[in-house]
Amino acid sequence: MRKTVQQWLEEGIVDLFLGYRAVEGHPIPWVFRKDALHELEAFREGPYRYPLEKLAVEILREDPRVRLGLLARSCTERAVTVLQALHALDRERLILLQEPCCPSPLHRGVVCSSLAGPENGSQKRRDGIPRGRPLEELETWEADERFSRWMHELEKCLKCYGCRDVCPVCFCDQCTLQDPELFETGSLPAEAPHFHLVRAVHMAGRCVDCGLCEEACPVDIPLRTLYRKVGALVRDLYGYVPGHEPVPLLWGPLGDGELERLVAGERSREMVWEAVRRCSG
Amino acid sequence: MDYKLVPSVCPYCGTGCGILYKVLNDRITGVLPLKSHPVNEGKLCIKGWNAHAYVHHPLRLKAPLLKTEGRFHKVSWDRAIRTTADRLGDIREKHGPDAIGVLVSAKITNEENFLAQKFARTALGTNNIDHCARL
Amino acid sequence: MTNSIAEMEESACLFVIGSNTTECHPLIATRVLRAREKGAALVVADPRRIHLGLYADVAVQHRLGTDIALLNGMMYHILVNNWHDAAYIRARTEGFQEFSESVLAYTPERVEALTGVPAGAVEEMARLYAKSKPASILYAMGITQHTTGVDNVKAVCNLALLCGNVGVRGGGVNPLRGQNNVQGACDMGGLPNVLPGYQPVTDAEVRGRFAEAWGVPIPPQPGLTITEMAQAMMDGKLKALYVIGENPRLSDPDWNHLRHAMKRLEFLVVQDIFLSETAQVADVVLAAASCAEKDGTFTNSERRCLRIRQAVEPVGESLPDWRIFCLLSQAMGVPMDYNGPHEIMDEIASLAPKLYGGIRYDRLGIDGIQWPCPAPDHPGTPFLHKDRFSRGLGKFHAVEHRDPAELPSAETPFQLTTGRMFAHYHTGTMTRISQRLDAEQREGYVEIHPEDARELGIREGELVRVSSRRGEMEAPARLTRRVRRGTIFVPIHFGESPANILTSAEAFDPLAKIPEFKVSAVAVSKALQ
Ligand code: SF4
Ligand code: SF4
Ligand code: SF4
Ligand code: SF4
Secondary structure (H helix, E strand, O other): OHHHHHHHHHOOOOOEEEEEEEEOOEEEEEEEEHHHHHHHHHEOOOOOOOOHHHHHHHHHHHOOOOOEEEEEOHHHHHHHHHHHHOOOOOHHHEEEEEOOOOOOOOOOOOOOHHHOOOOOOHHHHHHOOOOOOOHHHHOOOOHHHHHHHHHHHHOOOOOOOHHHHHOOOOOOOOOHHHOOOOOOOOOOOOOOOHHHHHHHHHHOOOOOOOOHHHHHOOOOOOHHHHHHHHHHHHHHHHOOOOOOOOOOOOOOOOOHHHHHHHHHOOOOHHHHHHHHHHHOO | OOEEEEEEEOOOOOOOOEEEEEEEOOEEEEEEEOOOOOOOOOOOOHHHHOOOOOOOOOOOOOOOEEEEOOEEEEOOHHHHHHHHHHHHHHHHHHHOHHHEEEEEOOOOOHHHHHHHHHHHHHHHOOOOEEEHHHO | OOOOOHHHHHOOEEEEEOOOHHHHOHHHHHHHHHHHHOOOEEEEEOOOOOHHHHHOOEEEOOOOOOHHHHHHHHHHHHHHOOOOOHHHHHHHEEOHHHHHHHHOOOOHHHHHHHHOOOHHHHHHHHHHHHHOOOEEEEEOHHHHOOOOHHHHHHHHHHHHHHOOOOOOOOOOEEEOOOOOOHHHHHHOOOOOOEEOOOEEOOOHHHHHHHHHHHOOOOOOOOOOOHHHHHHHHHOOOOOEEEEEOOOHHHHOOOHHHHHHHHHOOOEEEEEEOOOOHHHHOOOEEEEEOOOOOOOEEEEOOOOEEEEEOOOOOOOOOOEOHHHHHHHHHHHOOOOOOOOOHHHHHHHHHHHOHHHHOOOOHHHHOOOOEEOOOOOOOOOOOOOOOOOOEOOEOEEOOOOOOOOOOOOOOOOOOEEEEEEOOOOOOOOOOOOOOOHHHHHHOOOOOEEEOHHHHHHHOOOOOOEEEEEOOOOEEEEEEEEOOOOOOOEEEEEOOOOOOOHHHOOOOOOEOOOOOOEOOOOEEEEEEEOOO
């Protein structure tokens, strides 16, 4: 892989290459360049993942001519496709160096931070939503129990907005989650479940299931599971899977009018609840 | 174009979370949590995620200021340092070193705190040195 | 902290008192909640109903200033039920006899009357803490910012010793530091009575070593604390003040007092990154670089010395604080010169060898090292007092409940407590200018119980006037059951509604000189428009 990067840079296939480099033993996103090829000695692959595509957007935007190489796991590729669909990056100038990834019968031996993570402790198994469980398993619980388990998780929320800030496909200038008309600001926990459901709704047709949000959540909320639910719904309703093709989903699980009102800030709790009820089947 | 991520520590609470500053052409554009850091393991609170916001703020002080007739004026470092040293020296001369106090900070580094108290105890000659940890 | 942050995940019980952890130390709350999800017991005691309480086995709201009564009450149950660790007490502690006699006077009835916490809850807290091992105690300014702050801490330590929880992995007594380098500022001798490494200035041998290294004699008598400095300014004894990176006009307990005191100074020099409220009244302002613009180290609450690195050039002509000190010292005729912070750290290592002796930039990496680290090949110390205490045996201290300096009266029937909220930091100079943090909370507020508000005719968002013997302020009301009836809460971050105009500079702990920020008596009314 290092060889390829070197070749790309030397031959001018790309001007810059975004990958990882070991800095005092820690892998850190790094921009490699032709005039500092020696830095490639510390080129590093490993389990850690940062939202590289988010950094790529910044770089491409800053210099409208630069051609950027990008180390891309499968999730990175999917996110790039969504960003392309949303016209958030110039796909022409981005060249992916694919790193076969995301464990499946075809890809074994994958090293990825999303496969590790804190164990599901006894109390989490009793009162909360254990992480990494398939949706079908959660659906065996009665609605009431499911709700109380989700509330156990969501009411831990510290409002760090890390799920949004780390997410490769979240990039609105004015984020609804910080709209004081919609949400109570200035106190903890976040208004559960509305806060999380609004974000979940926004992830419909976008979320590429990379799991970076869950890894960034300081209170171990199984966010990936929540957004997978939304993803499954979108797939079943519209046959759309974000990241497969560079076309956007034009409808959401909310009707157009509802969506408009939501965006315009005329939210009513019931509306969100309605969406949630549909989301949770 | 210069784009780099610089490992550092969140400037806010005493937890000491590891952060990465995103630096684009000598401007910090954002912060990411340092994934492999022993303290925060890739997570931050809202303050940490915004740990850069103050750095390039227009209200940052860009030069030393000297007040004359109730108004501040920008001055050279030379002038600011000379004035400060002279005034402190005069007061020490007239009233003794213990007429001067130094308040250090929980926001500056260890090395700077060390020099601040060294300055108080050697150049000024007083143990009147404290910080806000009590507060 | 005696123990490490990550270790908390291994605790069988976490007892959190006087710390609103999810708001003030969120990434420590991470570990607390993780431990909880792994099955640890969680006990929370705070005069306010805090977020973490949602996840506690027992969460109590004791009256302001009754921490000792509550802790002694817990220890009463531990003693009478024989839940204490007799073997540990015999082997590693002293003073148990006298201490246990004093604690036995804290009967359930008395404790309930003092604290307002039902006796059954106190017993349950005691049981959970004593029966789950190892158990860790976390506290913050809710314990220290009282006239009884030092005694509060002693009571916390008594509890930990009683159950054999000091010197064990996953246990300990863990004060959470409010600002990022409070630990380091103390370690470096930013205190009137100690040189770097907590070496007393009154010790001639210590002074001798520093004098030799620095070539200047060290003054032998301890200096003034910040609270005493304010008084000395009033009395005209302190003529000049050099304030570095601090905004005491907003963080000092008694704003009016300090403002008057500062007016009497002949010379005020402030070194900061912004023109803070304090800098505005200075004679000279020295423009400092921010911590993204320089190299150095911070030491976090778990004693971990961590490197910060320069990310960008200092704005304008601002200079790193260490360079400013060198310039000033040279201008005053005392040479001070370094090639960089790493050289300063080498000097620290040589002068505070017990704690920092082995700390060198080339081995800190990104993970840092936890002191004590006495030698270059020493790995650092995740938890303290493993086999022995620094003084040999751990000492029990009999401590008694005392009322806060100010109790409610007819004119000032409410109790005020102050603190932080999650989106801002300290005096707000750094956080309030961030758009995203500002969006979360734009202005100050007064938390008041809905019933109290109703009686006073105050509705949500209406301006409330709060006054104490020292001054008054106004801010919008926030009606919430987070506070007890008869108590209000004001956050400290907002200069236009300054909490410290209300608190008292006269009431502080006689030993630690920490002001009583957590309790004052105030009157509350609807503000006249
Ligand atoms: S949560 Fe919604 S509004 Fe906020 S950035 Fe993401 S998509 Fe945009
Ligand atoms: S898994 Fe999380 S971070 Fe990744 S795309 Fe979905 S919402 Fe964003
Ligand atoms: S990352 Fe977790 S704690 Fe932070 S806002 Fe999202 S859900 Fe809340
Ligand atoms: S990110 Fe939050 S918890 Fe971590 S050091 Fe900064 S303020 Fe403290």
